[in-house]
Amino acid sequence: MKVPFLVIxxxxxxxxxxxxxARFNPSVLLLEKHSRLGGLNSYFYRNKTLYETGLHAITNxxxxxxxxxxxxxxxxxxxxxxxxxxxCEQYHSEVVFMGCxxxxxxxxxxxxQSEISGKFPQTGDKLQKLLVFLGNYDPFVPMPFTSAxxxxxxxxxxxxxxxxxxCPLMYYGSSQENDMDLSQFAIMFxxxxxxxxxxxxxxxxxxxxxxxxxxxxxxxxxxxxCGVEKIVHHQGTAIGVQLSSGxxxxxxxxxxxxxxxxxxxxLDKTAATPxxxxxxxxxxxxxxxxxxxxxxxxxxxxxxxxxxxxxRFLYKxxxxxxxxxxxxxxFPGNFQGLERKDLREIRSTHLANYALWKALxxxxxxxxxxxxxxxxxxxxxxxxxxxxxxxxxxxxxxxTPLTIERYTSKIGGAIYGNPTKTKDGTIGFNNxxxxxxxxxFLGIIGSMLSGVSIVNQHILPRL
Amino acid sequence: MTSEExxxxxxxxxxxxxxxxxxxxxxxxxxxxxxxxxxxxxxxDIVMELRKRHKLQIPEEDxxxxxxxxxxxxxxxxxxxxA
Ligand SMILES: Cc1cc2nc3c(=O)[nH]c(=O)nc-3n(C[C@H](O)[C@H](O)[C@H](O)COP(=O)(O)OP(=O)(O)OC[C@H]3O[C@@H](n4cnc5c(N)ncnc54)[C@H](O)[C@@H]3O)c2cc1C
Numbered sequence: 418m419k420v421p422f423l424v425i426x427x428x429x430x431x432x433x434x435x436x437x438x439a440r441f442n443p444s445v446l447l448l449e450k451h452s453r454l455g456g457l458n459s460y461f462y463r464n465k466t467l468y469e470t471g472l473h474a475i476t477n478x479x480x481x482x483x484x485x486x487x488x489x490x491x492x493x494x495x496x497x498x499x500x501x502x503x504x505c506e507q508y509h510s511e512v513v514f515m516g517c518x519x520x521x522x523x524x525x526x527x528x529x530q531s532e533i534s535g536k537f538p539q540t541g542d543k544l545q546k547l548l549v550f551l552g553n554y555d556p557f558v559p560m561p562f563t564s565a566x567x568x569x570x571x572x573x574x575x576x577x578x579x580x581x582x583x584c585p586l587m588y589y590g591s592s593q594e595n596d597m598d599l600s601q602f603a604i605m606f607x608x609x610x611x612x613x614x615x616x617x618x619x620x621x622x623x624x625x626x627x628x629x630x631x632x633x634x635x636x637x638x639x640x641x642x643c644g645v646e647k648i649v650h651h652q653g654t655a656i657g658v659q660l661s662s663g664x665x666x667x668x669x670x671x672x673x674x675x676x677x678x679x680x681x682x683x684l685d686k687t688a689a690t691p692x693x694x695x696x697x698x699x700x701x702x703x704x705x706x707x708x709x710x711x712x713x714x715x716x717x718x719x720x721x722x723x724x725x726x727x728x729r730f731l732y733k734x735x736x737x738x739x740x741x742x743x744x745x746x747x748f749p750g751n752f753q754g755l756e757r758k759d760l761r762e763i764r765s766t767h768l769a770n771y772a773l774w775k776a777l778x779x780x781x782x783x784x785x786x787x788x789x790x791x792x793x794x795x796x797x798x799x800x801x802x803x804x805x806x807x808x809x810x811x812x813x814x815x816x817t818p819l820t821i822e823r824y825t826s827k828i829g830g831a832i833y834g835n836p837t838k839t840k841d842g843t844i845g846f847n848n849x850x851x852x853x854x855x856x857x858f859l860g861i862i863g864s865m866l867s868g869v870s871i872v873n874q875h876i877l878p879r880l
Numbered sequence: 881m882t883s884e885e886x887x888x889x890x891x892x893x894x895x896x897x898x899x900x901x902x903x904x905x906x907x908x909x910x911x912x913x914x915x916x917x918x919x920x921x922x923x924x925d926i927v928m929e930l931r932k933r934h935k936l937q938i939p940e941e942d943x944x945x946x947x948x949x950x951x952x953x954x955x956x957x958x959x960x961x962x963a
Contacts, residue, residue, distance in 0.1 A: 441928045484898070484917045493897060494921055873924050878940060 419667040420446045422876065423658065425645050425683075426674035428456025428825070429861055430853030432628045434672050434868030435637050436495045442880050443636025446666070448658070450644035454629060456674075456825050457832060457854075458861055460622045463814065468704060469621045470816075470824075471832075473747040473764065474614035474721060476589065476605075477862040478506060478524050486612065487862055494869045501627060503618035505752035507720035510614065512581045513802060514725045520581055524613030537578045547572050551607070556600035559840060565602035566595070580730040585609055585723045587732045588745050588766065590859040592698065592833035594733040601857070608862070614720065616752050644826075648673075648683045648849070655849040658683075670876050674853035674868065676827060676834050677844065697831030698732075699771040699818030701739050703792045705763045711809040712761035715748075716802075722746040724802055732768065738777070739791050740768045741798045760811065763803075765795045771818040771829045778819055788815050833859055842871040850875045881960040883953040890952050893929045897922050908949040930956075934963055 422438045424431045427449030439445045453459055458471045479486030481499055492499055509523035518536050522529035533544055550572065569579040583597070586605040591597040597605070617624050629639060647659040648671065657667035673680040707715075716722065725743040732743070745766040750758060778784045792815045796807040818830025827834065838857035842850045852871040853864050881889070887908070894901050894916060901916050913923060926946060930936045936959055938946070945955035 441932050484900075485919060490919065490921060494925075869921070873921060877924060877928055 418665075419657070419669075420444050421669045421880065422446070422672070423666060423668035423670070424448065424672045424674065425658065425680075426456065426853065427451070427454040427639060427641065428674055428853060428864065429458055429628075430856075430864040430868035431456070431672070431674040432625070432632065432868070433491070433495060433865035434674070434852055434872045435639070436628065436632050436635065437869045437872045438876060438880070439632055439635035439637035440496055441877065445632070445635075445637035446668075447632070447637065447639045448643045448645055448660070448666075449639065449641045450826060451824055452642045454639065454641060455621060455625050457821070457827075458621055459625070459824070460620060464812070466812075467620055467622060468814065469749070471702075472616065472621045472749065472861075473589075473745065473766075474507060474616055474752075475861050476608035476612065476614055478504070478613040478615040487608070487866060488612075491862060491865055491869065494873075495631070495865075497627075497631060502624070503754070504615045505618055505754040507614040507616075508718050508751050508753065510585075510721040510723070511719055512584055512723045512725075514577065514581055514584075514728065514730070515802070516726070517577060517728050518581075522610055522613075524615070526611050526613075529610050533578065537575060540573055540575055540578060543573050551603050554599075554603050556603040558600075560600060563599035565597045565599045568599055568602075577728055580725075580728075582606075582610075584725055584730055584732075584743070585721075585745075588723060590833070590863065591732065592831070592838070592854075592859070593836045594696070594698065595731065601859075604858070604863070608860070616749070618754065645683055648680070650684060650846065650849070653846055655846055669848060670880070671849045672868075672871065672876070673849065673851055674864075676853075677839055677851060677855040678828055678835060679826060680844065680849075680851060696734075696836045697771065697829035698734060698833060698836075699769045699774070699821070699830050700766050700832055701769040701791055701795070701815060701817050702764060702766045703795050703813060703815040705765075705792075705796060705806070705810050706760040706812040707763070707806050707809040708811060709757055709759055709761050712806060714804050715761065715763070715806055716746075716804070717751065720748055720751045722802060724798075735768050735770050738770055738773050738787060739795075741794055743767070744795070744798065746799050746803060763799065763806065765799055767795060769818055771822075771831070774817045774819050774830075784819075788817060791815055791817075827854075842875060881957070881963045883957055886953045886956050886960060887949050889933075890926065890949060893926050893933075894918070896929070897925045906949065911947050912949060912952075913947070934960060936960070 422445045424435045424447040435445045435447045460469050477488045479488045506524050509521050511521045513519040520532045590605045644661045645658045646661045649656045655671045659665050747764040749762050792813050821830035834854035839851050840857045842856050852868045856867045858867040927938050946952050
């Protein structure tokens with residue numbers, strides 16, 4: 418079998434790339450190892466209930482008229498109608514540095530600005546300077562790494578404020594420890610503070626179903642439970658792939674969305690792969706559900722809270738299994754226009770150490786016990802900020818970096834992949850390119866734009 | 881295709897990309913991109929649609945010829961004379 422265009426990975430970047438190509442050439446085949454599409458942003462069922470794996474909020478909210486906004490550009494590029502979706506905007510979110518101060522922000526950037534000038538009056542017009550700089554800055558021009566942390570400190574002159582601004586941006590889009598590249602900072606600042614957050618009215622399953630149906634209407638095809646074992650190549654040209662079933666599929670162009678080192682492993686079985694996921698960041702996430710009637714007192718007006726205990730914010734691979742000193746608290750039900758359900762969902766995210774969890778997993782009992790401890794400890798941390806709820810939990814489920822590794826084959830279970838990005842999507846082959854997490858754009862909108870832009874850049878002009 | 885038909889074709893393609901595109905005050909000698917708020921990603925769609933509909937391979941170095949409605953017509957007329 419031979420297809421002109423083959424995509425490895427049915428996450429959001431792979432789906433977007435496949436749709437983009439299928440618009441102009443329907444012979445597109447997408448291969449996904451897992452039994453379900455979506456990758457990091459998928460769903461699962463427990464007790465006949467659908468749970469989303471990785472949806473807190475989608476960044477880059479934009480109204481329908483704002484043609485140049487990334488969200489609307491993405492919809493146009495994929496030829497999706499905005500009316501096919503109902504977008505629910507966040508209430509407001511907050512960065513809380515416990516014992517210091519907090520900053521609220523919403524999809525109206527004025528709130529964030531007034532919070533900063535109210536709580537950091539000494540910064541004066543420095544925030545304006547930052548905004549002017551960002552307004553003139555093109556994050557898509559290739560540049561060597563520039564520390565966003567140093568840059569912010571320099572322009573704002575306040576370490577606490579710099580860290581508070583960085584905290585949500587790192588949690589939602591930094592693959593690097595304790596810093597991020599200035600270009601990534603500029604993208605994320607706009608995505609989260611200047612544009613804001615939303616979610617679809619339904620679930621991520623509805624979004625995925627819609628994307629797949631759209632791809633099929635255009636003539637494209639997806640195959641799940643279909644892992645690629647090997648990329649067959651010859652002298653810098655990818656010839657095709659070999660599946661775990663033994664089947665071989667040839668192609669003219671190949672796009673891999675599974676990560677850079679993960680792709681290298683498929684190219685050369687003997688290549689040394691970073692076994693510990695060194696320098697990669699892992700996370701634990703817990704979903705709690707409490708009856709709505711017991712939850713009325715819990716931060717009802719907030720969508721997401723990014724917290725840090727104290728002044729010093731560390732975004733790095735923790736020394737223990739989990740670093741509870743900071744984290745993200747998300748209320749997936751707290752978006753405008755959503756109906757209250759019987760159960761209130763609360764999610765928590767913390768940084769976690771992959772290697773320690775991996776070592777622990779040799780003993781299943783211990784691993785399960787630590788997961789249980791993590792969910793309890795995380796729950797107590799959350800209670801300090803949002804109020805009591807752990808006595809009323811009716812369901813909870815945690816996942817560790819190993820869970821992510823198992824379901825998405827990401828080395829080190831690292832959600833944001835390799836700390837070093839391959840921005841131009843090339844890895845030394847003339848017809849094999851990289852998109853998604855390791856190309857550099859992160860998050861739902863980011864990964865989809867990554868799929869689209871790599872296709873635009875390398876594949877469409879040659880197809 | 882005549883020059884006028886080619887212009888209609890381009891406008892039809894643009895309308896397909898952005899159904900809210902407003903052509904009422906379009907100046908055929910001014911860049912389409914600025915007037916219609918198109919970015920380089922949208923622009924690629926025009927090229928791809930021409931390829932899909934008329935099997936036209938437009939090399940990247942010729943993209944500047946598609947800048948305005950009139951320059952599109954001038955550039956495409958010989959290529960689409962039998963279309
Ligand atoms: C807990 C969690 C919460 C998150 N919250 C948010 C959020 O609120 N907002 C947001 O914007 N983003 C969020 N993200 C991040 C977002 O989900 C990702 O950035 C995005 O989905 C990445 O998409 P991708 O296509 O690049 O990668 P992936 O989703 O990892 O897709 C890669 C796919 O390739 C498949 N694959 C791997 N190896 C093979 C192989 N050999 N053969 C075939 N297929 C293979 C994998 O199974 C996977 O489906 C979250 C992620 C997690 C895990």
